[in-house]
Amino acid sequence: xxxxxLRKIVMEQLRVAIDTLQTKERYALVQSDRQLTQLQxxxxxxxxxxxxxxxxxxxxxxxxxxxxxxxxxxxxxxxQESQAFLKAVTANVVDGVITLDRExxxxxLNHAAEAMFGYxxxxxxxxxxxxxxxxxxxxxxxxxxxSSHIPLGQTIQSQGQRKVGAAAFPVExxxxxxxxxxxxIVIIRDITERQAAEKNLADRADExxxxxxxxAKTNTMIEDRNRELDKFAYVASxxxxxxxxxxxxxxxxxxxxxxxxxPPENQRQLQLLRGRVHRMEALINGLLDYSRVGRTxxxxxxxxxxxxxxxxxxxxxxxxxxxxxxxxxxxxFKTKRLLLSQVFSNLLSNAVKHHxxxxxxIIVSVxxxxxxxxFAVSDDGQGIAPEYHEKIFTIFQTLEARDVTENTGxxxxxxxxxxxxxxxxxxxxxxxxxxxxxxxxxxxxxxxx
Numbered sequence: 001x002x003x004x005x006l007r008k009i010v011m012e013q014l015r016v017a018i019d020t021l022q023t024k025e026r027y028a029l030v031q032s033d034r035q036l037t038q039l040q041x042x043x044x045x046x047x048x049x050x051x052x053x054x055x056x057x058x059x060x061x062x063x064x065x066x067x068x069x070x071x072x073x074x075x076x077x078x079x080q081e082s083q084a085f086l087k088a089v090t091a092n093v094v095d096g097v098i099t100l101d102r103e104x105x106x107x108x109l110n111h112a113a114e115a116m117f118g119y120x121x122x123x124x125x126x127x128x129x130x131x132x133x134x135x136x137x138x139x140x141x142x143x144x145x146x147s148s149h150i151p152l153g154q155t156i157q158s159q160g161q162r163k164v165g166a167a168a169f170p171v172e173x174x175x176x177x178x179x180x181x182x183x184x185i186v187i188i189r190d191i192t193e194r195q196a197a198e199k200n201l202a203d204r205a206d207e208x209x210x211x212x213x214x215x216a217k218t219n220t221m222i223e224d225r226n227r228e229l230d231k232f233a234y235v236a237s238x239x240x241x242x243x244x245x246x247x248x249x250x251x252x253x254x255x256x257x258x259x260x261x262x263p264p265e266n267q268r269q270l271q272l273l274r275g276r277v278h279r280m281e282a283l284i285n286g287l288l289d290y291s292r293v294g295r296t297x298x299x300x301x302x303x304x305x306x307x308x309x310x311x312x313x314x315x316x317x318x319x320x321x322x323x324x325x326x327x328x329x330x331x332x333f334k335t336k337r338l339l340l341s342q343v344f345s346n347l348l349s350n351a352v353k354h355h356x357x358x359x360x361x362i363i364v365s366v367x368x369x370x371x372x373x374x375f376a377v378s379d380d381g382q383g384i385a386p387e388y389h390e391k392i393f394t395i396f397q398t399l400e401a402r403d404v405t406e407n408t409g410x411x412x413x414x415x416x417x418x419x420x421x422x423x424x425x426x427x428x429x430x431x432x433x434x435x436x437x438x439x440x441x442x443x444x445x446x447x448x449x
Contacts (some may be wrong), residue, residue: 099178134168346414386431
């Protein structure tokens, strides 16, 4: 039997143990409830996420499939547009356009190809390209074209064969691969006219080469003839001038020896004789000068045209009644002084000699015309009728009788020849009674001789 004081202690300990156990059980229950709640929440969230993922997946799949269908429709539309564009292009180009499948068989051909070969499209579709050719594309192989034998990216020349007519014709074609349906496209052209033009060009080139050889020979002959002409001119001038001088001297001796005994009429005739002799000598000199223009080397130098004209006017010594005005803007440039001096000397001399009056005014001016200077020599003389504007440049042609005005008819011929040999041109502007203006162009750069 348990003593009373022990029984109390044991009961107290037992109560404490029971309270502790109950506390632990309540804590365990609370923890279990919390874990169960968390598990329920996690399960609910998982279910929600799973449902949401299913919905999103469905929507994504729906979007992807609809987008894929849209892209498929767009690609189909693009393909149709490309095919329509290609068809429109091939229908309107002037070259023949033929499409081939992977086996090298004809699928389509445009109107130009139909016209070129004389076939309708339905007559050749399904046939190899060589059906339209008179010879195989490769001399080493007679097989039809296939995807492994098609010569891509090359320009090929062959012979086409029309439906009607045995004669083949030259063609040139190029084959390329199409991105559409992996087909091939052939651009084919009839080059009959081009080959004819090339042959004609080759013939012309041969003819030109032959003419160049002939021209070289002719130039050599001309150079030889020019040398002979120079020699002849020198000898002829010497041989012709010598007797002329003798005649002139003899007439003077006769006149001196018979002074006071020769009747006036005979004196006039002797003077006329000497005048004719001097004229003949002037003609010979003029002819020699004319023949030498453009055939002799002339030095180039800096020329002050105003100073050049001052020297010419000083040598010309015009009559007191004449005024020669030189424009202040005349150029200084590198040119052939001797030739330009001959031109101005002749023009100024003619302006005085054929003026028709003892007084007059002559003006020399200039204008720039690109690569040329245009000089003008104007006078206020009697003028020249338009019908004689060309005649005055013909050698030995004069508008007045030589007995009226001493003139060889060579001066203006020499002037024109000099100007044209230097790349310029001369023209006359004149009316009877309104004076005369000679205009000529002169290159700013000296011509090579």
